[in-house]
Amino acid sequence: VVGALMGGQNDHHEKARLRKGLPILVATPGRLVHHLRVTASFRVSNLAYVVYDEADRLLDMGFEKDITSFLAHLRETHAGPLRKSVLVSATLDHKVHRLAHVTLREPTFVGFRASPGAAKELGSAADEDGAVESKGCATGVETQDGDGFRLTPNVELDAGEVVVPSTLTQHFLLCPCKWRLAALAGFLRWKLTSATADTKVIVFVSSCDTVEFLYCLFSRATLPKTAQSLEETPAKKRRQRGLSEEVRRRKKRRLAVNRAIEDQTRLHSDEDEDDGEPQGNFHKVDMSGTGEESGRVPLLSFDLFKMHGNVPHADRMAVFAAFSKCSRGVLFATDVAARGLDLPNVNWIVQYDSAGEERSFIHRIGRTARIGRAGDALLFLLPHEEGYLELLRKYGLQLRQLSLDVVCYEISRFTGSSSLSLALSDVQHALQHTINAEAEVKRLSVLGYQAFVRAYATHPARLKRIFNVRELHLGHVAQSFGISDAPSGLKGAEYSRRKKEDRKRITALRARSASKPVQRGKKLKKPTAGPTSARSAAPPASYVPAVTARAE
Secondary structure (H helix, E strand, O other): OEEEEOOOOOHHHHHHHHHHOOOEEEEOHHHHHHHHHHOOOOOOOOOOEEEEOOHHHHHHOOOHHHHHHHHHHHHHHOOOOOOEEEEEEOOEEHHHHHHHHHHOOOOEEEEOOOOHHHHHHHHOOOOOOOEEOOOEEEEEOOOOOOOOOOOOOOOOOOOOOOOOOOOEEEEEEEOOHHHHHHHHHHHHHHHHHHOOOOOEEEEEOOOHHHHHHHHHHHHHOEEEHHHHHOOOHHHHHHHHOOHHHHHHHHHHHHHHHHHHHHHHHHHHOOOOOOOOOOHHHHHOOOOOOOOOOOOEEEOOOOEEEEEOOOOOHHHHHHHHHHHHHOOOEEEEEOHHHOOOOOOOOOOEEEEOOOOOOHHHHHHHHOOOOOOOOOEEEEEEEOHHHOHHHHHHHOOOOOOEEOOHHHHHHHHHHHHOOOOHHHHHHHHHHHHHHHHHHOHHHHHHHHHHHHHHHHHHOOOOHHHOOOOOHHHOOHHHHHHHOOOOOOHHHOOOHHHHHHHHHHHHHHHHHHHHHOOOOEEOOEEOOOOOOOOOOHHHOOOOOOOOOOEEOOOO
């Protein structure tokens, strides 16, 4: 039996699971310490193994105090030393050594380039500046000393080569800011339609608002029907071959995805059917809003998904299950999907917004080329960001350039553009048509623009010379979000007011989805409807289902 403790879940249900006993427990540090303090039946005196996964990220996310409390509790209550402790990190540098020093004793280093000196260095006080040049883990026995230690979060990698899978091919695309959106749309269409095998793509961006904008836009974006008829004959024949069978297979997959989503939602709702509408309704495959009006066809007729920090936990689990089972699709995500997710058969990783931090870059590209499979990664860069490539080369990361002309050529094949110079313009006009026709997409484009500029200005000081917000042409940035208005007119109070309202509604939805506490087997009365009731909060007007599927 495996149990899980994490934030946002019902506290009483978690206590009931702990009371029954769990041989294997997976937990976030904060929730673990919470139950150690308030749950009397939760005892760790017989604990045998502890695994610290993503150790570098634990420090970055501010879990220093929680880890300290957990170790202190073990020293006070545990009968003897643990049988084994395992520390796992994608980047083991001198700043992670401090965590290893207090959690491990006489460790054995396991990694791509393990050496006897590495384990000795990792088990020492590790005040020196060296780096362990591989992804790996260290195992050892829990130490009983280390009182008064202080963990230091990781800020940047130590200089040295970072090991990436040999089956991973990395590319970069230098694209003017005003054509970024059109280049992304053309690239996705190219890779999803031209490949003979199944293709899945993850697009990483910097903010939740950008995820919402791209997901909503590409769910509804259309092209003139004449453009599709001008595609080259070989590619057209390849897609039409066995079309009837493909339609039947997609119909079966959609039904299977619907069933999986409903089952997953019921699994994580913890028997909360009395909470009003079932959460599964939010994950139904939605064919509305595709924009298939007369004379126009969808730009991306494939499954689309979104994942970011504002998506409720049950929705994330449903998206994870659906994206894992689909054959062709695109997942728009923030860095919440960069770690800890094993998404099978991902072919391309597209970093539409640069990660900035080297650690985030490495973890993003780590979603593909897993377990010996081949994979590709593409990094979008603005012309003034080319210096970022030198920073990556310092860690042994070599990227090949993908010419923008190649992308334009592939775009011209399905738009029928008379020249390569017009290909991006034709796609931009098609996207602009959707943005101007859909009020919700237009509102999200403004929020996405504002979020992009704010995120760009928050890069670390050591990267300001590369990602300098003063180098941005705000007019071109606005055009990359399909905004034709001047940037100076996008700072009105109306958008800020709507943004606050959306956040309040999301908070109300989360409160409604959480089950109510139960006392001695009796259910509490439902709260009466009123302005302060979480149940009275309606779904946000801007809500777009987290999963969209299309059929040819």
